[in-house]
Amino acid sequence: MSKRSEIISISKQLIYSKGYQATAISDILTTANIGKGQFYHYFSSKHDLGLAVVEDLVQKWDQKIIIDIFHSSIEPEEKLNIMLDRTIAFHTDNKSGCPMGNLAIEMSEHDEAFRLKIKHYFDRFIKAIELCLDEMIKRGQLDSTTNSEKSAQAMVALIEGGILLAKNQQDINFLKNVIDIIREQYKLT
Amino acid sequence: MSKRSEIISISKQLIYSKGYQATAISDILTTANIGKGQFYHYFSSKHDLGLAVVEDLVQKWDQKIIIDIFHSSIEPEEKLNIMLDRTIAFHTDNKSGCPMGNLAIEMSEHDEAFRLKIKHYFDRFIKAIELCLDEMIKRGQLDSTTNSEKSAQAMVALIEGGILLAKNQQDINFLKNVIDIIREQYKLT
DNA sequence: AAAATTGTACCTAATAGTAGGTACAAAGTA
DNA sequence: TACTTTGTACCTACTATTAGGTACAATTTT
Numbered sequence: 219m220s221k222r223s224e225i226i227s228i229s230k231q232l233i234y235s236k237g238y239q240a241t242a243i244s245d246i247l248t249t250a251n252i253g254k255g256q257f258y259h260y261f262s263s264k265h266d267l268g269l270a271v272v273e274d275l276v277q278k279w280d281q282k283i284i285i286d287i288f289h290s291s292i293e294p295e296e297k298l299n300i301m302l303d304r305t306i307a308f309h310t311d312n313k314s315g316c317p318m319g320n321l322a323i324e325m326s327e328h329d330e331a332f333r334l335k336i337k338h339y340f341d342r343f344i345k346a347i348e349l350c351l352d353e354m355i356k357r358g359q360l361d362s363t364t365n366s367e368k369s370a371q372a373m374v375a376l377i378e379g380g381i382l383l384a385k386n387q388q389d390i391n392f393l394k395n396v397i398d399i400i401r402e403q404y405k406l407t
Numbered sequence: 408m409s410k411r412s413e414i415i416s417i418s419k420q421l422i423y424s425k426g427y428q429a430t431a432i433s434d435i436l437t438t439a440n441i442g443k444g445q446f447y448h449y450f451s452s453k454h455d456l457g458l459a460v461v462e463d464l465v466q467k468w469d470q471k472i473i474i475d476i477f478h479s480s481i482e483p484e485e486k487l488n489i490m491l492d493r494t495i496a497f498h499t500d501n502k503s504g505c506p507m508g509n510l511a512i513e514m515s516e517h518d519e520a521f522r523l524k525i526k527h528y529f530d531r532f533i534k535a536i537e538l539c540l541d542e543m544i545k546r547g548q549l550d551s552t553t554n555s556e557k558s559a560q561a562m563v564a565l566i567e568g569g570i571l572l573a574k575n576q577q578d579i580n581f582l583k584n585v586i587d588i589i590r591e592q593y594k595l596t
Numbered sequence: 597a598a599a600a601t602t603g604t605a606c607c608t609a610a611t612a613g614t615a616g617g618t619a620c621a622a623a624g625t626a
Numbered sequence: 627t628a629c630t631t632t633g634t635a636c637c638t639a640c641t642a643t644t645a646g647g648t649a650c651a652a653t654t655t656t
Contacts, residue, residue, distance in 0.1 A: 221635085221636095235516065236517070237426075237428070237513060239426070239428055239429050240428050242610080242611070242612085243611080243612065243613085244610080244611080244612095252636080252637090253636065253637045253638070254612095254613080254614090254636095254637080254638085254639095255617095255635085255636050255637050255638080256635070256636050256637075258613075258614080259634085259635060259636065260635095263612080263613080264612065264613090313516055314516055315512060315515075315516075319512070319571055320512050322571055322574065322575040323504055323508070323509050323512050323513075323571060323574065323575075324426060324512075324513065326504075326574050326575045326577075327424065327502055327503055327504070327574065328425070333575060333577075336575055337575055337576055340572065340575060340576070367584075368584040368585075368587060368588055369588065371569075371572065371581055371584050371585060372565060372569075372584065372585050372588040374568065374572065375564075375565050375567075375568030375569040375571070375572055375581070375585045376561060376564050376565050376568055377568065378564075378567070378568035378571050378572070379563065379564030379565055379566065379567035379568030379569070379571070380560075380561075380564040380568070382508055382511055382512060382564070382567050382568070382571070383529065383560065383563065383564055383567070385511065385512065385515050385516065386511040386512075386515045386522060386525055386526055386529060387526055387529070388515075388522075392560055392564070395556075395557040395560050395561065396557075396560060396561050396564045398557060399557055399558065399561040403592075410601090410602095431644080431645070431646085432645080432646060432647085433644080433645080433646095441602080441603090442602060442603045442604070443602095443603080443604085443605095443646095443647080443648090444601080444602050444603055444604080444648095444649095444650090445601075445602050445603075446602095447646095447647070447648080448600090448601065448602070452646080452647080453645095453646065453647090597656105598655100598656085599654100599655080599656075600653105600654080600655070600656085601652100601653080601654065601655080602651105602652085602653075602654090603650105603651090603652075603653090604649100604650090604651085604652095605648105605649085605650090605651100606647105606648080606649080606650105607646105607647080607648075607649095608645100608646095608647090608648105609644105609645080609646090609647105610643100610644085610645070610646100611642100611643075611644065611645075612641105612642095612643085612644100613640105613641085613642090613643100614639100614640080614641075614642100615638105615639085615640075615641090616637105616638095616639090616640100617636100617637080617638085617639100618635100618636080618637075618638100619634100619635085619636080619637100620633105620634090620635085620636105621632105621633095621634085621635100622631100622632085622633085622634100623630100623631080623632080623633100624629100624630080624631075624632090625628100625629080625630070625631090626627100626628080626629075626630090
């Protein structure tokens with residue numbers, strides 16, 4: 219792993235837990251055990267690093283969720299099931315919430331560059347679920363009156379909201395319950 | 408309005424839009440047009456102010472949502488409907504998201520005092536919805552197999568997630584769509 | 597007068613960012 | 627082969643600014 223990606227990786231962890239604004243360059247320098255010169259050799263500013271972190275985050279989640287699961291050749295209901303399983307797995311013993319959701323809330327209003335990168339991920343996530351639901355409707359697994367677009371948005375909202383509640387309550391069951399509701403709703407085993 | 412509540416009110420707006428950490432005391436002093444002595448006369452620290460702001464926030468929402476709506480004598484399905492209407496109304500032309508949700512995400516992990524105050528609100532909100540759903544089940548308006556506790560959690564999660572998406576997408580329709588889904592699900596007119 | 601307010605000047609620690617340099621390997625040149 | 631150049635990687639020390647917070651005198655209120 220190059221020094222640059224190492225810095226991104228460490229910063230990603232810190233920003234995930236503390237937020238972008240609350241993460242100081244000095245935190246990163248200490249954790250990564252590097253000097254300032256090195257940092258500013260690879261990144262032109264804190265903002266530049268922040269965007270690199272989000273980009274990395276988006277790219278990795280895109281790979282893990284959209285490419286690996288939704289673009290695979292398994293059955294649509296199985297895709298949703300696996301995605302939900304992985305969501306629970308990720309948030310079990312992880313009290314920092316959703317990396318994307320946290321930044322969405324922190325940065326969307328005042329930083330357009332951050333906002334758009336995060337939006338890009340949510341767009342793709344919602345679209346992937348929507349196509350899944352469409353396929354399930356086509357196969358008669360779901361009521362044909364189901365509005366797949368709205369439903370996909372709602373599913374993402376449920377997940378994000380469930381993660382938010384679980385973080386605030388410090389209780390993963392809030393997320394599990396919400397995911398149970400999704401499974402019931404869309405008749406996933 | 409006392410000077411203290413005036414400072415809280417102004418800080419609440421700033422913290423709502425920028426977040427707690429990103430709001431500087433100097434922002435507050437400038438906006439409120441007061442000096443430092445005055446600020447530190449009323450609050451012992453920024454953290455002290457922050458907690459006062461959350462307390463105020465919790466208390467006002469408790470009044471607006473739980474007392475005014477859920478503790479009123481109107482029909483349960485009408486309570487939910489009004490709550491959903493007000494949610495949309497609040498977030499129309501308001502790009503900062505959910506005051507409580509924003510702070511939940513920003514503060515829950517690293518500040519227990521903040522976390523507990525916010526948790527208190529979510530607990531009461533969820534409980535109020537749960538009792539509403541129980542009443543609707545009792546009246547035969549909802550399937551008797553409905554798990555009111557889980558459903559109430561899911562409803563709050565949907566709302567919070569919908570607000571998060573609407574904020575990131577800068578499009579209130581994400582919240583509206585999510586609320587449509589809630590209304591369909593619980594057969595609210 | 598006494599007590600409660602409030603403004604001004606200031607303190608220290610921390611912030612992002614810069615200046616100016618070193619170490620060293622790769623590439624070009626004699 | 628030996629010498630020189632050049633570019634990349636990195637470090638330490640510094641700057642300017644801002645942060646939260648304090649001291650205390652001046653003013654208002656009771």
